[in-house]
Amino acid sequence: EDLWALGMMKPNPRGFVGSLNVFDCSKVSDGASAIAVVSEEGLKRIGIPKSEAIEIMGIGQAEDDITQPPDDPTVLATTREAVKKAMESAGITKDQLGTVECHDCFTIAGIMATEAIGFAPHGGGAEFILEGNTKRDGKIPFNTTGGLVGWGHPTGATGVHQAITIWEQLTGKAGDSQIPITSERPYGLSINMGGDDKSLVSIVYKRAE
Template sequence: MTSPRIVGVGMTDFGVHERPLVELFADAAFAAFDDAGVEGGEIDAFYLGNAMGGQTERDTHLAPTLASHVGLAGIPCQRYEDACATSSNAFKHAVRAVESGRHDVVLVGGVERCTPATGLGTPEMTAVFASAAHRQYEQPTGLSFPGVFGLLTTRHMHEHGTTEEDLAAVAVKNHRHGTLNSRAQFGKETTVEEVLDSPLVASPFHLMDCCPFSDGAAAAIVASEEAAASLSGDPVGVAGVGHATDVVPLADKADLTATRSAREAAAQAYEEADIAPDHVDVAEVHDCFTGAEVLAIEALGFVEDGAGGPAAAAGTTALGGEIPVNPSGGLKAKGHPIGATGVAQLVELTEQLRGEAGDRQVADAEYALAHNLGGDAATTVVSVLEVVA
C-alpha cells in the first residue's frame, strides 16, 4: 500500500456568497490544482462533500455537475452526505482509494451555502440543519442542534462543574485566532462579558457560543507517494484516518459527555499513525458550539475528562499554549459551510505543517489532527497529518 499525501489545497473565504455552488467550488478547486502543480487530466477521481444542496439549492447530482464545471467530466465522481462530517468522509474515501492503488491522484472537496443568500432565513435553515436529528423521536419535538449540544454540555456542567464563563472563553479564544485568518467569517475579537451578554439561544448557549451559518468551499488534492514525487506541490503526509459512529437518537447514548464516536475514531487514527495524543502539535476540532470544543478535546485525549471546561481560559488550547486548538478560528469564527468544513480543517492543517500559516503559525508543528463530527456527534472522522521528508 502506498502512503497518501495531500499535495495541494485551496479554499474560498467563508461568509456570505451570492454566487452558485459551481462557481464557489471552482475557486477552491483551481486553487488546489495550482498549489499541487496538477493538470485536470492527471486527476483520476473526484469525491465531493455536500450535505444540503438538495434542500437549500434544489440542486442534486452535484458531483458530475461540479466536475464538468472544472474540466473533469468523464472521471468517477461521488457525492457524500454525512451531516457536518460530510467532506471528511469524502476525504477518508479518497485516502483509502489512493492507499489501495485504485487511484493515484484524487480531488476531494466540499461546498455549501447556508446563509440567506440561498433565499432561506434563519428559521428555515435551522429546520434544514435539524433534519440530521432523529426523524421520529427528535424532529417532531422541535429539538434543534443548539438544543442537542446544549443538552450534552449541560450534562458536562453538572458532572464536572464547567461554567458558562468557561464556555465563553472558548469563543473568545477562537475569535482571537480568527482575527489572524483572512478567510474567516468573523475577524473581530470579543470578550467573556460580550459572550455572556449576547442573547440566549438554547441553555447554556448564548448567541456568541454558536457558530454561524456560512457559505464557502474547500478542496484538496490527495496523491500517492509516487505521484506526489512527480508534482510540484509541497506534500503533507496522511498518517491516519479514523471513522466511527454512535447511537442515534440522543436519548439512547450510554454517556452523554463521552462523545463515543470521537473517542473510537481518534483511537483508530492514533493507532494507524502510531502516535499518542501528546504527539499532536496543533488541532482543528468541530466547535459548532463552544461546548462541542470542550467535549472534543477530552475525547481526543488532549486533556483529562472533566478538564476541558477551563482549558481555553487557562491558555492551554490557545496559540502559544500546550496544544493549540482551532488556530483558524474554528467553526466559531472561521465559519461553517457544512459540506466544506471537514476539508477546510485539512487546508488549515496542511498550511500549518508547511509553515505557511502566517501570524497563526504553530512553531515546529510535525503532527496535526482534524476532528469533524456529524449530527449529534453520532458520526466522527478524525484525521492525522504529518510532516514528510
C-alpha cells in the same frame, strides 16, 4: 470588538437559549471544497515539492445510531473512539500532537473534544481551555484560524478547511496564525463530525519527508 468578552457573555434565555449565547454557535453557511490526495509520484507529476505536502499518517472512523440519544450527553464517546483509532493507526500518542482542528460547532463541543482526546479529564475541559492550553502559544493549539465558531462552518467545506489549516501549519504557510511545529510534536489531528457525535472521522497528518 473584544472577542473574548463577547464569548464570555452569559446566556440570555429570554433572548436566545438557556445554555448558549449567539457567540457560542458556529456560523453555518454554504460551501464546497476539493482536495488532492496523491502519491509521491503524483506530487512529481503536478510539480509540487514534497516539502510542501503533508502525509496522512492515520485515519479513524466511528459511528453511532443517529436516531438514539447519547448514553451520556457530557461525553463525546464516538469522537473519542475515532481519535483513538486514528492515533493507533498512526502509531502516536496525544503528546506528539502539535495542533488540533476540532469540530467546534458549538463551544461546548470544543470543550468536550479536549476531554475526548485525553488532554483533560471528564468535566475538566473548560478549565484546560481557560488556562490557555489551547491558544496558539499554549501547550496544544486548537483551531488556529478560529475553528467553526471563529472562521465559519460552510458545511460542505468544513472538513477540508481543517485539513488545509493543518497543512498550512505543518508546512510553515500559516502566516500570522503560524505556530511552532517541533520535532517532538510534529503531527496534526483533525476531527470532523456529523450529527450530535454520531458520525466521526479523525485524521493524523505529518509534513512529508
